Amino acid sequence: MAVQRITSEISGFDKLVGGGFPKGSISLISGTPGTGKSIFCLQVAYFNALQGKKALYVDFEETEEDINGQMEIFGWDLKKAGKNLEIYSDHVDDADLLLKLQRKIKENKWDIIVIDSLASLLPTPAASNKKYSLHELLDTVIPVPLDLESVGRLRVKAILSILKQSGATCFVTSERIEGLPGYSRDTISEFLCDAVILTYYYGIGAVDFRSMRIIKFRRSNHEKDYILFNITSKGIDLIEDPLKNKR
Amino acid sequence: MIGKKMSIFDKLAAIKEVRFEDGNITLSGQRVLIIPQEFAFAVTDLMVKDKELTGTIYEVVRNKLSVGWAEYIRRRYKFGDNPRNFVKWLIEVGAFVGWGRHELIKFDSEKLEGILRTYDAPMGILYENKLDHPVDHIWRGLTSGCATAAFQEDMDWIEIKCIAKGDPYCEFLFKPRKSLTPEEITKYKEQLPPL
Numbered sequence: 001m002a003v004q005r006i007t008s009e010i011s012g013f014d015k016l017v018g019g020g021f022p023k024g025s026i027s028l029i030s031g032t033p034g035t036g037k038s039i040f041c042l043q044v045a046y047f048n049a050l051q052g053k054k055a056l057y058v059d060f061e062e063t064e065e066d067i068n069g070q071m072e073i074f075g076w077d078l079k080k081a082g083k084n085l086e087i088y089s090d091h092v093d094d095a096d097l098l099l100k101l102q103r104k105i106k107e108n109k110w111d112i113i114v115i116d117s118l119a120s121l122l123p124t125p126a127a128s129n130k131k132y133s134l135h136e137l138l139d140t141v142i143p144v145p146l147d148l149e150s151v152g153r154l155r156v157k158a159i160l161s162i163l164k165q166s167g168a169t170c171f172v173t174s175e176r177i178e179g180l181p182g183y184s185r186d187t188i189s190e191f192l193c194d195a196v197i198l199t200y201y202y203g204i205g206a207v208d209f210r211s212m213r214i215i216k217f218r219r220s221n222h223e224k225d226y227i228l229f230n231i232t233s234k235g236i237d238l239i240e241d242p243l244k245n246k247r
Numbered sequence: 248m249i250g251k252k253m254s255i256f257d258k259l260a261a262i263k264e265v266r267f268e269d270g271n272i273t274l275s276g277q278r279v280l281i282i283p284q285e286f287a288f289a290v291t292d293l294m295v296k297d298k299e300l301t302g303t304i305y306e307v308v309r310n311k312l313s314v315g316w317a318e319y320i321r322r323r324y325k326f327g328d329n330p331r332n333f334v335k336w337l338i339e340v341g342a343f344v345g346w347g348r349h350e351l352i353k354f355d356s357e358k359l360e361g362i363l364r365t366y367d368a369p370m371g372i373l374y375e376n377k378l379d380h381p382v383d384h385i386w387r388g389l390t391s392g393c394a395t396a397a398f399q400e401d402m403d404w405i406e407i408k409c410i411a412k413g414d415p416y417c418e419f420l421f422k423p424r425k426s427l428t429p430e431e432i433t434k435y436k437e438q439l440p441p442l
Contacts, residue, residue: 178252178253179251179252200258200261200262202258202259202261202262204264204324204336205321205323205324205325205326205329205332205333205336206324206325206326206327206328206329207323207324207325209262209264210262211261211262213261226260226261226262226263228262228263241263
């Protein structure tokens with residue numbers, strides 16, 4: 001049976017992944033800051049919403065106003081998407097975050113859900129006094145006391161499980177720190193997600209270069225090479241490689 | 248690449264500024280060749296045996312090879328307003344392509360003068376402690392050409408310390424050609440192009 005897919009609405013991208021993102025899959029978009037992870041996800045959500053799909057964009061770092069401002073830069077009008085695109089922002093410090101998120105996801109039959117970002121859910125030493133809900137703590141009641149990292153991983157695992165159960169095609173971002181192991185900050189989501197896309201940035205002189213690389217993409221024959229792209233006034237724009245298959 | 252900092256090679260590969268394709272390698276959009284270091288050894292050996300060739304070969308590498316390449320790079324990456332960053336980047340690339348590890352010891356941005364130290368220079372290592380004069384003339388030609396493009400000023404690089412003559416590392420004094428003192432011109436006559 002043919003795999004049903006959600007198109008990325010990023011020109012040229014879908015043909016690199018067998019036609020789009022398999023319905024119900026979870027894709028991890030991970031990269032260092034400024035590499036275009038959030039724009040990628042927002043672009044997928046917005047243009048799918050314009051096509052009539054129902055999209056939920058969850059952001060733990062920015063307010064709805066910030067996101068709207070970001071969209072305006074690219075000429076994406078949130079009003080045009082109407083009720084098809086809902087932006088939900090919440091504080092990571094909220095002890096009931098998981099329950100609230102679960103409720104929000106169950107509120108609707110979403111086609112697309114974006115979580116931006118998983119990394120912001122991970123406890124940091126500075127946030128070691130953070131309160132966890134009973135719901136989360138019960139999940140960690142095992143004989144050995146868990147360190148913050150493990151609690152964070154359990155949190156990520158729980159969120160990915162909620163996403164999987166939703167049946168929506170999901171995108172999660174993670175901010176990667178160069179030099180640290182793993183494709184994501186939590187080092188677990190790359191194993192749990194169906195697809196992993198890494199994004200890169202390197203500036204030389206006054207020229208910015210961005211690329212992405214598809215590390216895995218279940219149920220699809222995908223491009224293995226680096227894919228160059230620009231962030232233009234209209235969003236992510238893949239650069240046609242003039243040398244590809246020419247020699 | 249995951250779990251360690253990206254090297255300049257990793258970064259260039261990720262943005263396809265270095266490419267390995269069938270029968271063709273490009274670095275920053277220009278075709279390059281990987282050749283055994285023996286090629287550079289053979290040219291250096293010519294200069295060791297006939298010191299009078301040194302200035303000429305230095306000048307050919309500088310003018311015919313390096314200046315044009317570096318000028319292209321300067322334009323490609325729009326380094327125009329930032330020569331210091333350009334030089335730093337070129338030094339990084341110099342290490343990436345195998346000419347040793349480099350450290351900018353001194354730099355006067357007003358006078359465009361400075362000292363670059365190179366550890367593990369391939370030509371110097373070949374003649375380690377065997378000579379009474381420096382041998383890194385191809386590297387000097389490359390760097391002086393790059394600096395000429397970076398500063399838009401005729402630059403010269405003079406090797407003042409060399410592993411070949413027993414120093415622990417190689418060191419280069421660089422400055423605009425027009426700023427070389429008569430004493431320096433006399434002292435380093437063999438390294439400079441024939442008048």
